[in-house]
Each structure stands twice: as C-alpha cells, then as structure tokens.
Amino acid sequence: MSAVFDELVSIMDRLRSPGGCPWDLKQDFLSFLPCLREELAELEEAIREQDPAHIREELGDLFFNLVFVARLAKERGWFTADDALAGIRDKIVRRHPHVFGDAHCETPEQVLEQWARIKEKERNGE
Numbered sequence: 072m073s074a075v076f077d078e079l080v081s082i083m084d085r086l087r088s089p090g091g092c093p094w095d096l097k098q099d100f101l102s103f104l105p106c107l108r109e110e111l112a113e114l115e116e117a118i119r120e121q122d123p124a125h126i127r128e129e130l131g132d133l134f135f136n137l138v139f140v141a142r143l144a145k146e147r148g149w150f151t152a153d154d155a156l157a158g159i160r161d162k163i164v165r166r167h168p169h170v171f172g173d174a175h176c177e178t179p180e181q182v183l184e185q186w187a188r189i190k191e192k193e194r195n196g197e
Contacts, residue, residue, distance in 0.1 A: 079135060080152060083142045100143055103136075110136050165189065 086095040098106075110133045117125035141152035166189050168174035169182065176182045 079138050080142075083135075083138050087142055087146070095139075098139070098143070100140070103139060103143070107133075107136050107140070165193075 086092045110129065114126070114129035114133050117129045138152060141150075141155055144155075145151050164171045166186050167182075168189075169176040169185065174185065176185055
C-alpha cells in the first residue's frame with residue numbers, strides 16, 4: 072500500500088473508533104449506500120465535464136467512501152481493504168492472459184470475448 076492510502080485508512084479508523092465522529096459511527100452498509108451513489112454520480116459528472124481538478128476531487132471522495140465500506144467489512148470480520156485489493160489484483164491478472172500470460176488478443180472485441188470465457192469458467196469453479 073502507499074503511505075497516503077495507509078493514512079486514509081488510519082483516518083477512517085479514528086472516525087469509526089470510540090470518541091470518533093458520531094455520524095460515521097452510526098453508519099452501516101445500508102445507510103451508507105446513498106453516499107456511495109452520490110459520490111459515483113459526482114465522479115460521472117466530473118468525467119463528462121472533462122474537468123481534471125473536479126475528477127481528481129471526486130475520485131478522492133469515492134476512494135474515501137470505498138475505504139469506509141472496507142472498514143465496515145473489517146468490523147464484521149469479513150475482510151480487510153488489503154484483502155479486497157489483493158482480490159482485484161489477482162482477478163485482473165487472471166483475466167488478462169494476453170498481457171500477463173501467453174494468450175493473444177489483437178482487438179478489443181477479442182479481449183471482451185476472452186474476459187467473458189474466463190469469467191464463465193470462474194463461475195463454474197474451473
């Protein structure tokens with residue numbers, strides 16, 4: 072992890088700890104969903120505007136919200152942010168054998184077809 076990400080996780084830890092922020096402490100997965108939707112919508116708007124400063128700000132807000140969700144999961148003993156990041160790292164590498172393995176794709180369409188095949192195999196436990 073980067074030092075900045077680790078700091079963000081530490082900030083979230085403090086917000087959710089006894090003596091932290093009453094609003095943050097009150098949140099659970101369901102109550103937090105509107106916050107996620109709002110931040111995603113704001114990021115979408117910034118992307119449509121092609122405004123780099125606004126994109127950076129909204130992306131940061133979304134990252135923080137994702138750290139919040141990871142903290143909620145950690146509190147339940149489900150997984151940590153590191154677990155989620157390791158999972159997506161592994162999935163991206165697995166689904167890009169044309170980059171990280173010996174498969175070959177020449178077009179975006181071939182990549183999408185390969186992705187769908189790999190995803191289906193994963194669903195079937197292969």
